[in-house]
Amino acid sequence: MKIKNIRFNEITGHVYIYENSVNHCKLIAIPDINWSLEIPSSLNEDDTNEELVIHLFTLLDESTASQIADDIVKWIFES
Template sequence: MIAIPDLEWSVTITKAKRKYEQIEALVMSLFSLLDEGEAKQVAHKLVGWLEYK
């Protein structure tokens, strides 16, 4: 689960999805709260933090 309390937003996402699928899912969820550019920027940062090392 990922949450951003300031936006009163949370979502459950699996690592099983491919990176671009994770980004797309997050953008779609965030788009109701942010404009498209901001949603993409946040989604990319979140997926970056989820990536396996």
């Protein structure tokens, strides 16, 4: 599990990224905004980013959702 710090709209919190290799999915959670999402591990960077933006946009403005999605994708695909 990866745990990263994130800051947006004067909120500082954690992003939790868990990769379940048995079910071939990733669970991403930001408890500070009561948000989580399960996505297939097979998604590439662009598709992962798009999925995150779509789901984050339900709680946040588009700019903030895009910024957070970019950070999360970077963390997911880092070595």
